[in-house]
Structure formats: structure tokens, C-alpha cells
Amino acid sequence: MIYKGYEFQENDECLIIKNVKDFNPTHIFDCGQCFRWGKKEYGVYFGIVKDKCVEVSFKSTKNESEGDVIISNSGLDDAKLWYNYFDLETDYSLIKNILKKDNILAKAIEYAPGIRILKQDFNEMLISFIISANNSIPRIMKTIENICNKYGDELTYKGKVHFTFPSIEIFAKLTSEDLRFSSAGFRCHYIVHTAKLAEECRLSGDDLMKISYAQALEVMQQFRGVGPKVADCVLLFSGVKMEAFPVDVWVKRVIEALYLKKSATFKEITMFADVKFGLLAGYAQQYLFYFARENKIGIKKRE
DNA sequence: TTGCAGGGGTCAA
């Protein structure tokens, strides 16, 4: 079957998307944008998206940059879901060619050419990135897993039980005491406060797409536990605003070390990215983030 | 073994 220019095949309870360019599971699932994907073996990632447990791998055909995406436990009915989730609409080769004019980005892109920005659920991103504040990735993943295990719906995959990410309505009914077990700590209070407000105003990613990036940032920061960084992450990783440029410590380090050659404030870095990368800032951020973290750019060694 | 920074920030004073 053909859907929007891509050929989809079903084989052995797997969905295969033929001839996809710019797709590398390691680059995609390990660039800090998602918390419910984990490596199973080399090049194979297990993840939970909506009410589906799947394994995703990539088999190159013509050359390294083009091949088939193989999604287990999925079929042709899900073609639209994955087309959207993996942002197959966007021509990453085109974006990379524009960004590569900058020498530093050219290096970062060469390092992880298979990055794609996933279009994830807006409310899931909102709660997940509140949990991410002043936290480390393994702990963020553990906290989210704890919450899903208690409040999500049960799914079974290969004989093992997994859980969906709870809806915002479920979070809205909880108290911070209910979340205390999850080790989200001081973020419990933010989560329930934000969930109640999000449910009340029924805010969606679609609503935010209709207003400017600056306005969307302002709306987002009305939620408890959502400052500039978390707001940018939610907007970018739910596919609402691709010019969002989340500035975390890694991005701050890489911009300071490679571009500015001096220490800078978060605000200065945000302004720099806006001028330098414009509407492609979100994509640039992902290449730089991955490059910085994998190579430990800008880390000061202890005396 | 213990102790203590510090982490993919945000809030409040």
C-alpha cells in the first residue's frame, strides 16, 4: 500500500516502511527526546506509543542513508500513525543541507545523520518534561515507568506486561501524595497542578500551532513546573513548534565551547540560536545536543 | 564505607 509517497508492507506481524531516508534508531531514540524507548539489542529499540508496544529497527538497502523501517506488532492500519510519529513528511536531507552550511553543525550532522524529531503526544510530553527538571535521564525514565505501571492501562507484548502513559484526565484526579511513590519528588506538586489546569482548559498541540512561537511559549509557562526549557521541549517534541530551541546544560556547554568561546547566560544562548538557526532551530538543537553529549563537549575535568 | 556534589530547571523571595 502507498500512503503519502511511502510504500508500506505487512509481513509476519510487522509493518515495513520501504525506502526511508535519514533514519537511524540509535540516533532517534537516544537523542533525549523520548523516555519510553529503550535499546533491546544493537539497532533494535522497544517502545510504547499510545496503546502499542513495538520494536523498531532499520535495515539499509541502497546505502547507509536509505532503507526499510521495520516495526513489530504493527500492520497496515497503523501506517498513518507511524508516518506522523516518525515525521516522514519532513525532508531531513533538505534541512541538513541548509544547516550544513555551518561548519560546526556539519560535523554534528555527520556524527548523527539519522536523527528525526518524533511527533509525540502533547500531554505526555508536558508531564514527562516537568519530571525532567533538574533530573537525570535514567531517573526520569524510572519515574515515568513507576507512574505508568500504577495508573496506565495494561498491555501485553511477548508475554510481558507493559502499561500505557496515563491520560491527562487521570493525572488531574490525583493528589501529589498519590504520586509520592514514583520518586518524582518536588515535581509531584507541579504535575497535579499542571494536569488539573491542562484538563480544565483542554489545551492541545493543535491550538498552539495556530498561534506564534512567542505566544505559545507564554501559554506554556503558565503551567506549574514549566519554565523556558521545559516549554521548549514540549513544543518541539510534540511537533508543535520546530523553531523551539531547548537550552539545557548540554546545549549551553556546546554553544559556549564551539560557537561563542566564552560563558554565556541562557538568554544569550536562546537569542544566538534564534538569529543563527531561525525556523530550523529545533532540528539544529537535536544534532548539537546529541553531538555534545556523546562527545562530552565542554565538560570541565575535575582537578 | 561514608559523604557530598550535582543533575536534560523552576519557583519564590
Added chain:
DNA sequence: TTGACCCCTGCA
């Protein structure tokens, strides 16, 4: 502008 916030990990 700065300290406090949960709590877990890594390092000395």
C-alpha cells in the same frame, strides 16, 4: 539574582 527543592548516582 539566589537558594531550596526530591532523590539517586557517581566519585573521592
